[in-house]
Each structure stands twice: as C-alpha cells, then as structure tokens.
Amino acid sequence: MFTLFSTCPTRQLRKDYNLLMERAHFVRDKGNISRYIxxxxxxxxxxxxxxxxxxxGAP
Structure with a gap:
C-alpha cells in the first residue's frame, strides 16, 4: 500500500547519469574533447x- 511513497535509491543517480551523458555528448559535438572526457x-x-x-553491496 505504501509502495507509492517509497523511493528507489538509484532513481536520482540514474537521472544524474543520464544528464552527465547528455552534457558529454553536447560538448563533444561542440568540439570540447577535454570537457567531454x-x-x-x-x-x-x-x-x-x-x-x-x-x-x-555498500559503496
């Protein structure tokens, strides 16, 4: 019943990962390879x- 309010511990991390990858591809397309890396x-x-x-496991 209360699973609606429980959060996945990796949910925000996955959003952060996707945002970093989007930014990386954007700067790569602009030619900034060092920032991309x-x-x-x-x-x-x-x-x-x-x-x-x-x-x-524990981090």
Missing part, C-alpha cells in the same frame, strides 16, 4: 555507484 569519467563513477547499490 571529464564528463564521461564523472558519469562512469555514478554508474559504478548504481551497480554497487543494485547488487546489494
């Missing part, structure tokens, strides 16, 4: 946290 690294770190949380 930095955003990809940040996105990968977020993805690693998501994988740990979904596997049931």
């Amino acid at each position: 930095l955003l990809l690294v940040q996105a990968e770190k977020v993805w690693e946290i998501i994988e740990v949380l979904e596997s049931g």
Whole structure:
C-alpha cells in the first residue's frame, strides 16, 4: 500500500547519469574533447555507484 511513497535509491543517480551523458555528448559535438572526457569519467563513477547499490553491496 505504501509502495507509492517509497523511493528507489538509484532513481536520482540514474537521472544524474543520464544528464552527465547528455552534457558529454553536447560538448563533444561542440568540439570540447577535454570537457567531454571529464564528463564521461564523472558519469562512469555514478554508474559504478548504481551497480554497487543494485547488487546489494555498500559503496
């Protein structure tokens, strides 16, 4: 009954990941490769946290 109010712990992290990837592709298209790489690294770190949380482990 109260599952409506429960939140998925990875929901916000997935939104952050998707936003980082969108930004990375945007700056890549503009030619800023160094910023693109930095955003990809940040996105990968977020993805690693998501994988740990979904596997049931502690970060």
